Ligand code: AMP
């Protein structure tokens with residue numbers, strides 16, 4: 001399948017790795033919107049939040065465990081935001097489920113500045 005994030009997870013396209021295990025891969029966003037901005041993705045191809053099902057949702061829970069662990073290790077004690085964009089209106093530019101983790105500055109609630 002011709003999917004950018006499948007290729008990044010497989011190491012076929014270079015990225016700046018934050019974390020990896022058998023189920024997930026995390027890497028720095030190439031176009032950061034905050035001092036800390038990385039993406040956490042399942043290694044398995046899931047096209048987006050709308051494609052999460054009873055069969056594949058365990059990896060989503062695991063992703064949130066990984067995010068909590070990384071936030072602790074990176075000492076993001078002042079707060080961080082987790083965002084997933086699904087579909088064109090939300091600005092999903094890569095059709096492989098990914099969670100933005102952003103931190104290092106203050107955010108208001110602004111739907112136009114959410115990843
Ligand atoms: P979204 O717009 O929610 O689909 O998020 C896609 C994100 O992937 C954007 O923030 C991009 O900056 C980021 N991105 C695209 N290509 C790469 C890449 N090769 N390495 C790291 N991040 C990327």
Ligand code: ZN
Pocket residue numbers: 003004005006007044045046095096
């Ligand atoms: Zn993919």
